[in-house]
Amino acid sequence: MKVARVCLWLHALSTFAMLAGAFDPITTTVVFGVGAVLSRTIYNYLRESCNPKWISFNVTGLQEDLSTRLFGQHLASHIIAKAVSGFMNNANPKKPLVLSLHGWTGTGKNFASALIAESIYKEGMDSQFVHVFTAELHFPHAGQMDAYKTQLQQWIKGNVSSCDRSMFIFDEMDKMHPGLIDSIKPYLDYYDKVDGVSYRKAIFIFLSNAGGESIVQTTLDFWKAGRSREEIELKDVETSLALSVFNNKRSGLWHTSLIDKNLVDFFVPFLPLEYKHVVQCAMAAMSAQGLEPDAAVADKVAADLLYFPKAERVFSVKGCKTIDSKWEYYV
Template identity: 65%
Template sequence: MKAMHAFLLICIVLTCGAQVKAFDPTVIFEQKCDFDWISFRAAGLQGDLKSKLFGQHVALPIILKAVNGFMSNDNSEKPLVLSLHGPTGTGKNFVSNMIADNIYKEGINSRFVHVFISTLHFPHVHQIDTYKSQLQQWIKGNVTNCGRSMFIFDEVDKMHPGVIDSIKPYLDYYNKVDGVSYRKAIFIFLSNADEEGIKQTALDFWKKGQDRSEIRLKDMETLLSTTAFKSKKSDIWISSLIEQNMVDFFVPFLPLEYTHVVQCVMAQMKTKGLEPDPEVAHKVASDLDYFPKFERVFSVSGCKTITSRLHFYIHY
């Protein structure tokens, strides 16, 4: 049932400042760190990204290259570190789930996949020292138990930089840290911090009459190099990680257009076992908010609210 019970314990410990027992690698779990439970499916990841991720022509090839290259290299010099940035509802969490689904038999529910949400697990500034200690212990313990572990940090733009600083040694080019190798682990950071710059890039292309497909990674890198990580103190750690070459791939997610939202609705209907209905899909997409206000080009919430809205438009 996933290691959620462990996460809840971590959450309680971190927010209350209590003591947590040291990780015990001798505890027997049903899932094992072997080929039966961990096996990368490159074709599966490629198929999922191409059939389920919409409007992200910049992000898709980067993710495929990053994960395929890392998982096919038995002698990686460092763990894989991905930093996914962009507006809400554009697919950052979705992609994280796809990666997990194609590496672990239990996908995101695997006991080898660990999800941290900054506002839930690290909410109190005055408990930073406790968070740092517990986070180091949690990561070290789980990587000791299984080198092919995945750690997903959501809402890192809301995380105090001191917390994430505590794991920087685990992301670097070290053979071992305190006797533990982290070279097979995967770290994924999810952030909305740079969404304004990414939105502006997409808007600029649209205003110039350029097709969305013409946007390239270099267009984002140029803009973000001058605007990212400077508006919020919480972004300083990201800048530090990039400057020290700890982040392997910076992956921007573009705001979604109306056609992409329609695709999301159709895909969601199929996932729910329903016959995809274009009329219903257009109704759902039409009722969402878009920007600019009058031109209604980009979805404000992306595909995030599709699931909760869909049942209002379906006639059983």
């Protein structure tokens, strides 16, 4: 309906312009000038553009989504909400926001990134201003490092030049070739502009399994001491996590200047999920398919997964990674 209405407006404007042009060249100029402005307005209305209509931060939505949809991650939810809110509400940030999300597979790192995108961009992860890089897909060959560095720099520069509120997500950082990510260090630093482009309003998010062992050990220590996981604070894991990532030779952040120069704003730990969290994931998966969540089915799904320690079966080995593909089997 909107597109049909737009076409009618343009047709009427074109007809009026031809009639006006038959009598008065000045009127023709004015009419076509108005038409050009209207066409740009309609274009921006229908197609995603780098303006507040398409990019507008919803702080309440982010906080609610993190607290109700990201299961078992009180610490990550708190850090992300504070970091993103503070950054997006700052009209003149000194540097881009750089978040490094760490934890075992299935703990919610990708999902959290999607929630951030949904809170900023009307189109969410489908936005043309959200760019996802996957190590094995985009940078598979170690022998092409120089080419990858140049391509990555050009890609980021080109996209930020088009929209300063661009977001870049680097998945599988633990599989990325060491040294590659250092090629974008100038864009993450405290510079007003780099080659005439300001990167201060961009967001960079790194996702990695590296450091997961450190996070799991801290969570296990709290459990063995009879303490709740909700008692874990950032200070309990941040230092050991940063060191673990920096010294992990299998990580794309190994000995990176991004850590050495303190350009990563937050190392965000994702804790291993417990049985109850897997049940919540299964319930959410059913709801996402428009079905009434069935607690009995969710419990069957959770019961068949692997847990550790082996005897106590407290933490899920794969988190919620396989839930979407498994729950239908039990219905």
